[in-house]
Amino acid sequence: MSAKRKFILLLRYCLFPLFLILPGTVHANFDFNANCVKAYQLIFELKINAAKQLIAAEKSAHPKNAIVPLLENYADYFYLITVESKQDFDRLKDEKSRRLSQIEDDDEKSPYYLYAQAEINLQWALLRSRYGEYFTAAREIKKANSLLQDNSKKFPGFHLNGKGLGLINVFLGNLPDGTLKSMLSTFGVKGDVQKGLLMLDKLAQNLPRSSFEPFYEEVVFYYSYVLCDVIHSPDAYAKTMKYTARISDSSLLKAYLQAYVCARNGHNEEAIAILAKRPAGESYQAFPYLELLMGTAKLNKLDYSASTNFKRFLQLNKGVNYIKDANLHLSWIALLNGDTGAYRGYIAKVKSVGYTYAEKDKQAMNEAGAPAPDKGLLKSRLLFDGGYYAKALEVLAGENASAYKDIKDKVEFYYRMGRIYDVLDKDDSALQSYQNVINYGKNLKYYFAATSALNMGKIYAKKKNDAKAKAYFNQAINMKNHEYENSIETQAKEGLKKLGN
Numbered sequence: 001m002s003a004k005r006k007f008i009l010l011l012r013y014c015l016f017p018l019f020l021i022l023p024g025t026v027h028a029n030f031d032f033n034a035n036c037v038k039a040y041q042l043i044f045e046l047k048i049n050a051a052k053q054l055i056a057a058e059k060s061a062h063p064k065n066a067i068v069p070l071l072e073n074y075a076d077y078f079y080l081i082t083v084e085s086k087q088d089f090d091r092l093k094d095e096k097s098r099r100l101s102q103i104e105d106d107d108e109k110s111p112y113y114l115y116a117q118a119e120i121n122l123q124w125a126l127l128r129s130r131y132g133e134y135f136t137a138a139r140e141i142k143k144a145n146s147l148l149q150d151n152s153k154k155f156p157g158f159h160l161n162g163k164g165l166g167l168i169n170v171f172l173g174n175l176p177d178g179t180l181k182s183m184l185s186t187f188g189v190k191g192d193v194q195k196g197l198l199m200l201d202k203l204a205q206n207l208p209r210s211s212f213e214p215f216y217e218e219v220v221f222y223y224s225y226v227l228c229d230v231i232h233s234p235d236a237y238a239k240t241m242k243y244t245a246r247i248s249d250s251s252l253l254k255a256y257l258q259a260y261v262c263a264r265n266g267h268n269e270e271a272i273a274i275l276a277k278r279p280a281g282e283s284y285q286a287f288p289y290l291e292l293l294m295g296t297a298k299l300n301k302l303d304y305s306a307s308t309n310f311k312r313f314l315q316l317n318k319g320v321n322y323i324k325d326a327n328l329h330l331s332w333i334a335l336l337n338g339d340t341g342a343y344r345g346y347i348a349k350v351k352s353v354g355y356t357y358a359e360k361d362k363q364a365m366n367e368a369g370a371p372a373p374d375k376g377l378l379k380s381r382l383l384f385d386g387g388y389y390a391k392a393l394e395v396l397a398g399e400n401a402s403a404y405k406d407i408k409d410k411v412e413f414y415y416r417m418g419r420i421y422d423v424l425d426k427d428d429s430a431l432q433s434y435q436n437v438i439n440y441g442k443n444l445k446y447y448f449a450a451t452s453a454l455n456m457g458k459i460y461a462k463k464k465n466d467a468k469a470k471a472y473f474n475q476a477i478n479m480k481n482h483e484y485e486n487s488i489e490t491q492a493k494e495g496l497k498k499l500g501n
Helices: 003-021 034-044 048-061 067-083 086-092 095-104 111-129 134-154 161-173 179-186 193-209 213-230 236-244 252-264 268-276 289-299 306-316 323-336 340-352 359-368 375-385 389-396 407-423 427-441 448-462 466-478 485-499
Strands: none
Touching: 034 048, 034 067, 034 213, 048 067, 067 086, 067 095, 067 111, 095 111, 111 134, 111 161, 134 161, 134 179, 161 193, 161 213, 193 213, 193 236, 213 236, 213 252, 236 252, 252 268, 252 289, 268 289, 289 306, 289 323, 306 323, 323 340, 323 359, 323 375, 340 359, 375 389, 375 407, 389 407, 407 427, 407 448, 427 448, 448 466, 448 485, 466 485
């Protein structure tokens, strides 16, 4: 018997007796039938229109099936994170209350009763945090956490509780100081990174062998996200590729996850290959970000044809995010091609076009306000980001910090050398370069000095020199008013936590 068939039979075995005992009930039911399973799977392949058609058919055939509002929310969630449209977000967010009302009037004895409400709250919290609606997001996270905790007590064998609780624990445990964290602290909600990671890893390993196998792709989606973007785990690449291997190649979400994690973790050629052969066609949700991702991967190997991908992203994009980031990359291509006029034009667009909801766009604004980057340092930076470490070092070979007139360039030279030595496990050279960064750049607004202190802490922690590791983690925390301050501080605090401090 297939895993899918066992899953459907399990749900019907658990839920249908209730309605036989209470034939006159006015409640609807949580029937995750074959039609709903198929719609759910289509959403995770990013075939959202086809999924919506199945959901509409289910709604017409079984208007009291309370799985329908949950699936509707899934479809909206993945639509919104692919189109990045603030206008669509504002239009759709009022659907939340209607869906929750439908579920709240349902069967309280089903494990899906609290779970579905928690999922809808959590999905909208994640969406709101992208647009600065932190107070409402904090309340929704608190609500989702409370619902899932209660559901775990009522239905300890309902493994899906671990998905939301795992994500919440990692997210909150790694949250930087700021508005959202302070609000959640006020609500008494805290997280535990290691506890959350263990929950997600356990699900990723065990779901394929259980009746909950259809939920595997969703677990892997969130697990890959927290490994790569939240905790910046060195295992992000290996685990993502391992767990996504069994997902169908027809899934555009799989192609995105793999390419994104490859691009972020020095496997640039693999990212380009995955994106080049990604599934395509009218059945898939439009996903302009993949053009930006391809352009970034190409530019990281100094392939200036990347400009085509950045321009295509800007043409296709109907959302508010990454517009500044795309124009910044186009400015770099112009600069490296020696076209200073085009460089200035794109920098002007960075400053005047787009929004600053996303961290990448905030950083683009910072860089647009700084002096034009040195071409050699820029090339080395791009090659390093692509994982071409030997080539990145070769670009800077024979250079000396004294050759750079601008203090920013001098500091960045030491920083780039430190990063390269670090990844090549040349610890002594890395430590010396990082120390030079701190010496010359600790009072600058750039991220170089704070990141160098953070990385020195990591090197000393690896060497089991806890005293020096603690000192540099604290130095990273104590540096203020620089780029990526929250992220660097959070990582340093996590480093101290691992040392037992």
